[in-house]
Amino acid sequence: MIPEDEALTQIPEKMPVLPIRDVVIFPFMKVPLLVGRMSSVVAVDESLSKDRFLFCIAQKDTKDENPIPNGLYEVGTIATILKMH
Numbered sequence: 047m048i049p050e051d052e053a054l055t056q057i058p059e060k061m062p063v064l065p066i067r068d069v070v071i072f073p074f075m076k077v078p079l080l081v082g083r084m085s086s087v088v089a090v091d092e093s094l095s096k097d098r099f100l101f102c103i104a105q106k107d108t109k110d111e112n113p114i115p116n117g118l119y120e121v122g123t124i125a126t127i128l129k130m131h
Contacts, residue, residue, distance in 0.1 A: 057124060061099045062089035064125075067108040071123045083111065090127065098127045 081090050093100045103122030105113045
């Protein structure tokens with residue numbers, strides 16, 4: 047297990063953003079996500095090619111296919127991709 051202070055230094059300053067609908071992700075949750083939008087697939091691919099970190103943030107309007115920053119909540123969760131199917 048990585049010590050907490052060392053784990054925090056491994057979190058990158060910049061990472062791909064994954065807008066999500068119909069679920070709020072909290073720290074330490076394990077949640078399966080279905081990724082369908084091309085922009086979301088690109089974010090996941092970028093994360094997998096680097097360090098597996100994603101910034102997951104809930105959308106305000108779940109029907110919005112291309113949310114802009116104003117369409118996202120201000121607080122999100124840093125996630126790590128554990129598995130890919």
